[in-house]
């Protein structure tokens with residue numbers, strides 16, 4: 001019996017010929033990641049282990065992004081713990097305010113994750129790196145601490161579900177819609193403990209930015225990781241950025257899957273996930289009349305250049321509705337800079353949007369756009385749980401960037417076709 | 421060790437934003453986190469929960485973010501054990517790593533109501549509802565997880581490993 005791509009990567013890093021789903025294995029890690037919420041806790045635990053130094057100062061990556069530039073004194077203290085640790089340990093990959101980005105946009109962009117890598121991060125959306133053909137998964141702070149010391153961690157080998165996307169997507173349908181549709185179909189525990197492998201002609205035609213969006217939300221279906229088999233497009237993206245050698249794995253023809261699901265993307269419309277769960281999806285044309293107070297475009301799900309271009313296309317020469325606050329937050333400084341060079345920031349600002357420095361802020365109700373009681377937001381982010389963006393009685397609707405931009409213009413959930 | 425307390429029942433997909441909202445994540449002090457534990461599901465929970473109490477959830481308990489602050493808040497609130505039908509995987513790891521006993525047991529979830537007095541033998545996976553007299557058998561904890569618990573959490577486990585290799 002052959003292996004899936006996820007099994008092959010895990011076998012390689014476990015130093016084994018093969019692994020089978022359900023087995024507990026110990027694996028070398030190529031990189032470990034923490035942020036300003038999870039790293040301080042990990043640093044505290046790390047100091048109890050008694051090793052003194054991290055296993056490799058090039059491979060312990062720390063990104064302050066959740067509450068920075070700091071929102072209050074407490075968060076400033078947390079960020080300081082991380083900054084001082086990065087200095088004391090002489091970490092190569094600590095990214096300071098002004099040079100940082102949202103971690104899951106930043107690491108691939110900086111070539112810190114590549115095909116065949118095993119990466120763990122104390123952040124659930126670490127699964128994003130599956131888009132470059134890595135095995136990447138979220139863990140907690142204590143797991144991070146142990147891996148910072150040992151350079152290894154343990155996993156239960158997941159079964160894989162294979163998702164095959166066929167056909168050509170209609171206009172305005174992108175990676176976000178495919179993944180929302182998928183989660184709507186299988187549910188928020190549809191892939192619990194499993195790997196989601198995204199394949200098929202529609203994935204082959206999907207941009208890297210679209211693939212990042214899909215892998216990003218694998219955890220929203222309960223998955224351990226999402227993965228896109230590397231192809232020429234992946235290698236084109238990785239070449240010239242990769243800071244370490246990488247290795248491309250492909251599934252064996254006779255690999256065993258838990259199940260296989262096929263979708264015809266030509267039948268998928270732009271999707272909206274209604275409150276309070278990412279699987280509560282319906283086509284935007286069936287959303288009905290939903291007035292909104294705020295729109296946020298950005299995050300590790302949809303804060304990349306292609307996302308901003310899409311929003312810019314809809315917002316160009318149009319204005320944000322008088323009842324709506326539009327907040328745009330690019331994923332990294334490099335994306336921010338490119339958006340400026342391309343005139344996108346001018347488009348957003350002219351339309352009446354607030355444009356923020358890269359930060360997680362609004363996505364998790366941290367700061368920079370917290371919702372009041374009863375307020376509704378359309379967001380290109382990945383979670384719409386109760387209280388996710390502020391007051392427990394506020395609501396979040398998840399969409400792609402074009403739908404978010406159209407909704408900002410019309411003041412209600414809208415299809416981009418209604419404004420263009 | 422036998423755990424005993426009153427139970428608090430919640431539904432399916434209790435997510436980490438409900439367990440501890442992000443607005444309180446500017447600290448990692450369990451006592452401070454405990455003051456806001458589950459407050460978006462039941463604002464009075466932090467005031468009502470007593471040491472030893474047991475949380476009973478449905479499917480996919482702890483889904484969402486990787487924040488270890490979630491099990492820390494629960495442990496900080498004095499909760500001695502969480503029983504659910506299934507757990508989200510990062511929460512599952514985190515709970516063991518920080519020494520919060522959790523058990524998967526669909527029958528117990530069906531057979532326990534809020535307010536029932538419950539005892540749990542976590543190592544043996546035995547759950548007893550003292551109010552109704554019903555007894556339940558949880559899914560066994562994998563041996564590797566038992567090692568972590570026996571060591572007193574992942575950090576202690578790793579410490580032992582590092583020492584032995586010196």
Ligand code: SF4
Pocket residue numbers: 066102103104123125299300301359360363364381382
């Ligand atoms: S942008 Fe949102 S989902 Fe992504 S890492 Fe930041 S808080 Fe998490």
